[in-house]
Amino acid sequence: MTVRNTREIADVASSSLDRRIASLGTELLGFLRRRTVDPEEVAQETWIRVAAADPDCPDDRSFRAFVYVVARRLLIDAARRRARARPLVPLDGGQHPSDDAPPDAALSAGQSLAVVERTLREMKPELAEVFRWRMTTDLSFKQIAERQGVSLNTALGRHHQATNHIARALREHGLWTE
Amino acid sequence: MSCSHATTTTVAWLYGEAPDAHALHVAGCPDCAAVADDHAGVVGALGPALGALRDAAEAPAREPVPRRSRWAIAGFGLAVAAAAALAVSTRAIPPTVPSGATAAPTIAAIDTFDAALDDLDLDVATLEQELQ
Numbered sequence: 667m668t669v670r671n672t673r674e675i676a677d678v679a680s681s682s683l684d685r686r687i688a689s690l691g692t693e694l695l696g697f698l699r700r701r702t703v704d705p706e707e708v709a710q711e712t713w714i715r716v717a718a719a720d721p722d723c724p725d726d727r728s729f730r731a732f733v734y735v736v737a738r739r740l741l742i743d744a745a746r747r748r749a750r751a752r753p754l755v756p757l758d759g760g761q762h763p764s765d766d767a768p769p770d771a772a773l774s775a776g777q778s779l780a781v782v783e784r785t786l787r788e789m790k791p792e793l794a795e796v797f798r799w800r801m802t803t804d805l806s807f808k809q810i811a812e813r814q815g816v817s818l819n820t821a822l823g824r825h826h827q828a829t830n831h832i833a834r835a836l837r838e839h840g841l842w843t844e
Numbered sequence: 845m846s847c848s849h850a851t852t853t854t855v856a857w858l859y860g861e862a863p864d865a866h867a868l869h870v871a872g873c874p875d876c877a878a879v880a881d882d883h884a885g886v887v888g889a890l891g892p893a894l895g896a897l898r899d900a901a902e903a904p905a906r907e908p909v910p911r912r913s914r915w916a917i918a919g920f921g922l923a924v925a926a927a928a929a930l931a932v933s934t935r936a937i938p939p940t941v942p943s944g945a946t947a948a949p950t951i952a953a954i955d956t957f958d959a960a961l962d963d964l965d966l967d968v969a970t971l972e973q974e975l976q
Contacts, residue, residue, distance in 0.1 A: 701888030721868055732871040738884035739858050739867070745887040746859075749895040779893035782886075786897075800859060801887075802898035807861055819852050826851040826879065833882040836889050843888055 683720060686729050687713055694737060700843050701741055708744050712737045749802045778841045785835040789828060796821055797828035847875035854879050 694712065698705035715736050723729035786794040792814060799805045805813075811821035836842045847854075849869065854876040856862040870876040887894065 701884070701891075703892060715864070719864065719867065721871075723871075728871065731877065732867060735867050735871045735877060735880055738880045739860075741884045742858055742887050743860065745890070745894050748892065749898055751895075775889075775891040775893035778889040778891070779896055782890060782897070798897050801894060807856060807859065822855045823851045826855050826883075829883050829886050832886050836886065841889050842885060 683717060686726060687716065689726070690730060690733055694733060697734070698737065698741070702744055703748075704744055708737065708740050711740050715740070746801060750804070774841065777839070778836060781835050781839050781841060782832050785832050786828070789831050793824045793828040793831070796824040797832070800825055847873050849873070850875040850879050855883070858883050 691709075691713075695705055695709050698708050702708055712733065716733055719732075719736075721729065721732050723732055786797065795814070796810055799810050799813075800807065807821045807825070808818055811818045814821060814824075816824075833842070849866075850873075853862050853866060854870055854873075857866040857870065858880060870880055890897075
């Protein structure tokens with residue numbers, strides 16, 4: 667295979683990826699805007715990860731699924747980073763509004779928090795403990811498993827159960843974004 | 845869920861503890877994709893309020909209202925309702941009052957108390973968050 671041919675193949679592949687990214691750009695941004703206060707940052711990181719992975723997706727549908735899966739993971743990353751960065755001492759008497767979030771988003775987040783807190787209190791303590799630790803600290807699942815004296819898979823399963831309960835409660839209260 | 849990765853590797857991957865390549869599996873697996881949707885959805889719903897969970901994680905756990913106290917309150921309500929029922933039964937009952945009327949208010953009083961306590965718990969939790 668000549669150098670010119672390999673370069674042409676690389677160019678074709680690159681343009682195909684570019685086309686797919688371009689076709690989903692606006693849609694992904696809209697999806698992220700409903701779920702995070704940093705939609706542009708998460709979108710940019712998503713495209714970086716997708717381009718780096720250059721997944722071997724046979725069609726646009728599977729490529730789209732891949733993009734959204736990566737975006738969802740990055741949403742969790744971004745939210746946990748913000749949660750860890752929040753100052754412990756409230757600067758204004760207890761309110762912690764995001765500078766970027768509109769007032770109705772803050773209200774909705776407050777309502778969701780109340781539902782989540784209640785659900786956490788109602789579930790088994792070991793499930794709630796894993797959820798709080800993994801969502802708001804730097805503890806890994808392995809470290810959490812060690813603290814609880816269980817296997818890694820048990821800790822993972824507990825976190826998933828807790829999240830399941832919370833997701834169900836949020837849906838029941840109409841606080842879920844589809 | 846039929847996929848063995850759904851509650852293990854996929855959960856680990858969602859929090860950055862499994863290889864990036866697992867994304868391809870998640871994208872093609874309905875079970876794992878649903879898991880990803882749930883986890884991201886919870887985080888999305890909490891939004892900027894996620895950090896408030898940290899304070900609860902670090903602070904001593906709030907003691908839940910003991911069930912004994914709830915039953916004490918309900919028991920008091922039951923005693924009051926029973927006393928009222930007794931007072932009603934010792935007076936001349938008009939012929940139009942149904943025979944089961946003295947039992948209904950007692951059960952309704954307990955249900956009302958429990959429902960009110962549940963609502964109160966949610967209100968207190970909401971207020972606590974607002975005060976933090």
